[in-house]
Amino acid sequence: xxxxxxxxxxxxxxxxxxxxxxxxxxxxxxxxxxxxxxxxxxxxxxxxxxxxxxxxxxxxxxxxxxxxxxxxxxxxxxxxxxxxxxxxxxxxxxxxxxxxxxxxxxxxxxxxxxxxxxxxxxxxxxxxxxxxxxxxxxxxxxxxxxxxxxxxxxxxxxxxxxxxxxxxxxxxxxxxxxxxxxxxxxxxxxxxxxxxxxxxxxxxxxxxxxxxxxxxxxxxxxxx
Amino acid sequence: xxxxxxxxxxxxxxxxxxxxxxxxxxxxxxxxxxxxxxxxxxxxxxxxxxxxxxxxxxxxxxxxxxxxxxxxxxxxxxxxxxxxxxxxxxxxxxxxxxxxxxxxxxxxxxxxxxxxxxxxxxxxxxxxxxxxxxxxxxxxxxxxxxxxxxxxxxxxxxxxxxxxxxxxxxxxxxxxxxxxxxxxxxxxxxxxxxxxxxxxxxxxxxxxxxxxxxxxxxxxxxxxxxxxxxxxxxxxxxxxxxxxxxxxxxxxxxxxxxxxxxxxxxxxxxxxxxxxxxxxxxxxxxxxxxxxxxxxxxxxxxxxxxxxxxxxxxxxxxxxxxxxxxxxxxxxxxxxxxxxxxxxxxxxxxxxxxxxxxxxxxx
Numbered sequence: 001x002x003x004x005x006x007x008x009x010x011x012x013x014x015x016x017x018x019x020x021x022x023x024x025x026x027x028x029x030x031x032x033x034x035x036x037x038x039x040x041x042x043x044x045x046x047x048x049x050x051x052x053x054x055x056x057x058x059x060x061x062x063x064x065x066x067x068x069x070x071x072x073x074x075x076x077x078x079x080x081x082x083x084x085x086x087x088x089x090x091x092x093x094x095x096x097x098x099x100x101x102x103x104x105x106x107x108x109x110x111x112x113x114x115x116x117x118x119x120x121x122x123x124x125x126x127x128x129x130x131x132x133x134x135x136x137x138x139x140x141x142x143x144x145x146x147x148x149x150x151x152x153x154x155x156x157x158x159x160x161x162x163x164x165x166x167x168x169x170x171x172x173x174x175x176x177x178x179x180x181x182x183x184x185x186x187x188x189x190x191x192x193x194x195x196x197x198x199x200x201x202x203x204x205x206x207x208x209x210x211x212x213x214x215x216x217x218x219x220x221x222x223x224x
Numbered sequence: 225x226x227x228x229x230x231x232x233x234x235x236x237x238x239x240x241x242x243x244x245x246x247x248x249x250x251x252x253x254x255x256x257x258x259x260x261x262x263x264x265x266x267x268x269x270x271x272x273x274x275x276x277x278x279x280x281x282x283x284x285x286x287x288x289x290x291x292x293x294x295x296x297x298x299x300x301x302x303x304x305x306x307x308x309x310x311x312x313x314x315x316x317x318x319x320x321x322x323x324x325x326x327x328x329x330x331x332x333x334x335x336x337x338x339x340x341x342x343x344x345x346x347x348x349x350x351x352x353x354x355x356x357x358x359x360x361x362x363x364x365x366x367x368x369x370x371x372x373x374x375x376x377x378x379x380x381x382x383x384x385x386x387x388x389x390x391x392x393x394x395x396x397x398x399x400x401x402x403x404x405x406x407x408x409x410x411x412x413x414x415x416x417x418x419x420x421x422x423x424x425x426x427x428x429x430x431x432x433x434x435x436x437x438x439x440x441x442x443x444x445x446x447x448x449x450x451x452x453x454x455x456x457x458x459x460x461x462x463x464x465x466x467x468x469x470x471x472x473x474x475x476x477x478x479x480x481x482x483x484x485x486x487x488x489x490x491x492x493x494x495x496x497x498x499x500x501x502x503x504x505x506x507x508x509x510x511x512x513x514x515x516x517x518x519x520x521x522x523x524x525x526x527x528x529x530x531x532x533x534x535x536x537x538x539x540x541x542x543x544x545x546x547x548x549x550x551x552x553x554x555x556x557x558x559x560x561x562x563x564x565x566x567x568x569x570x571x572x573x574x575x576x577x578x579x580x581x582x583x584x585x586x587x
Contacts, residue, residue, distance in 0.1 A: 121316050124277045127303040128310040129330030130379065139329075143320045 021099030063169025114148020233283030261436030309376030
């Protein structure tokens with residue numbers, strides 16, 4: 001059994017999409033985690049629940065909702081098409097959206113509890129030393145919560161790598177354009193090509209292994 | 225009135241007591257004010273309100289003509305704009321930053337060269353040279369305390385707030401640092417408020433003392449005065465003062481110090497006092513005072529004071545005898561002992577205190 005360039009394209013594409021999907025949710029995800037951990041505001045519970053929905057709903061349902069939102073006739077899709085000429089559904093952009101929405105709860109939940117674990121006394125101390133809220137966040141809260149936040153990022157990335165249901169709904173299975181590893185594996189099994197499916201499965205294991213090892217590395221304290 | 229704090233405010237928590245600071249015009253100089261009271265009396269809340277970490281429910285806080293908080297006018301100056309230095313309980317050193325990172329945290333407005341110079345200057349002054357690149361977890365309690373002090377002082381605050389600065393230390397270190405801390409604060413020439421529940425600490429550190437009880441300030445004055453003349457039974461109770469008096473060491477012979485208190489000479493163990501100490505607080509616990517009839521002279525205790533009984537109060541299984549022997553003294557006796565001596569108000573007795581039972585604190 002040999003690898004052909006198309007196989008490599010699928011692996012590269014999947015990793016690239018997962019990286020993009022994670023990067024896209026990083027700023028809003030961490031900001032949201034901070035808002036949930038440190039502030040009281042009206043509608044907090046609603047937002048909290050909405051963000052976590054993709055975690056408990058069948059991914060296919062999430063995909064269906066996204067498809068209706070971003071389709072040409074959906075509210076967001078029409079706006080994007082009419083104002084910017086951007087077509088989302090069944091393109092790589094749809095893949096990124098699916099992965100981002102599905103991974104967001106992982107990041108937000110982990111980052112939120114990491115931020116909650118930071119002793120607010122450190123933040124208050126920083127304020128007495130003249131630091132504004134942004135500086136407090138970037139020099140105290142985030143560094144002290146970094147292990148939990150990193151864990152959240154890795155979870156989000158891992159989830160994005162393996163996402164199937166939402167992706168296939170909104171991005172479909174267009175070889176060379178929207179096919180990700182999970183979709184490819186499903187497809188190959190359908191076609192009876194179990195050997196090739198196993199090959200891709202092995203790649204998934206390696207990717208998972210590498211990402212977890214990397215996060216361990218990154219989140220280790222500076223001194224032991 | 226550059227350094228005067230004018231605070232009159234209230235703060236309460238759901239389910240907690242109301243913390244009240246009445247009309248406190250403290251810190252007229254550059255001295256050290258001790259906020260003293262048992263735990264739960266609201267000391268830390270008051271400190272946090274002054275620091276700007278809590279918002280008072282009513283009343284005002286002004287400092288040197290600046291309004292820090294005024295509930296009626298909905299004015300509240302956030303902590304970062306108050307230019308204060310806070311040393312919290314357990315020091316609150318940022319665990320992910322080095323000593324340099326901690327001390328220089330408040331110095332963002334300085335250029336790098338000045339910042340390094342300021343940190344170096346502080347570390348040298350506090351005897352922390354060579355610790356610049358250590359992390360807080362690599363420091364002893366005493367070193368952490370000094371780093372926290374350096375961090376609080378770095379940007380030259382107008383007011384320094386210390387919350388139980390010594391309570392996280394083990395006992396011998398605490399006694400050593402108590403002396404050191406007062407010296408450092410006086411050299412820094414910044415008015416300071418220190419919260420403590422330890423009366424020896426209060427006596428050793430403060431120039432002025434505010435006694436807190438159940439969220440209220442019940443006495444405020446110079447340390448000597450408050451300790452020797454508590455205005456009420458409540459204050460005396462909180463201070464757990466039997467006798468704490470300022471004294472002066474006249475001589476120190478082979479570890480036995482001769483101390484003068486209100487014109488009366490006492491003998492005490494010099495103990496762990498640093499050499500050349502002159503000014504001390506003399507502490508005598510009521511349990512350590514025994515009484516005898518005036519005539520009897522042969523007894524081993526070195527301190528024999530002619531005294532007059534000023535009050536007899538039953539206290540649990542014991543009797544508390546108030547005495548005047550040139551200064552006020554208290555003795556705790558069993559009721560039988562009191563009866564055998566025929567103690568009544570106004571009668572004369574001899575108070576006996578063994579020299580090792582008199583405790584001296586440097587001041």
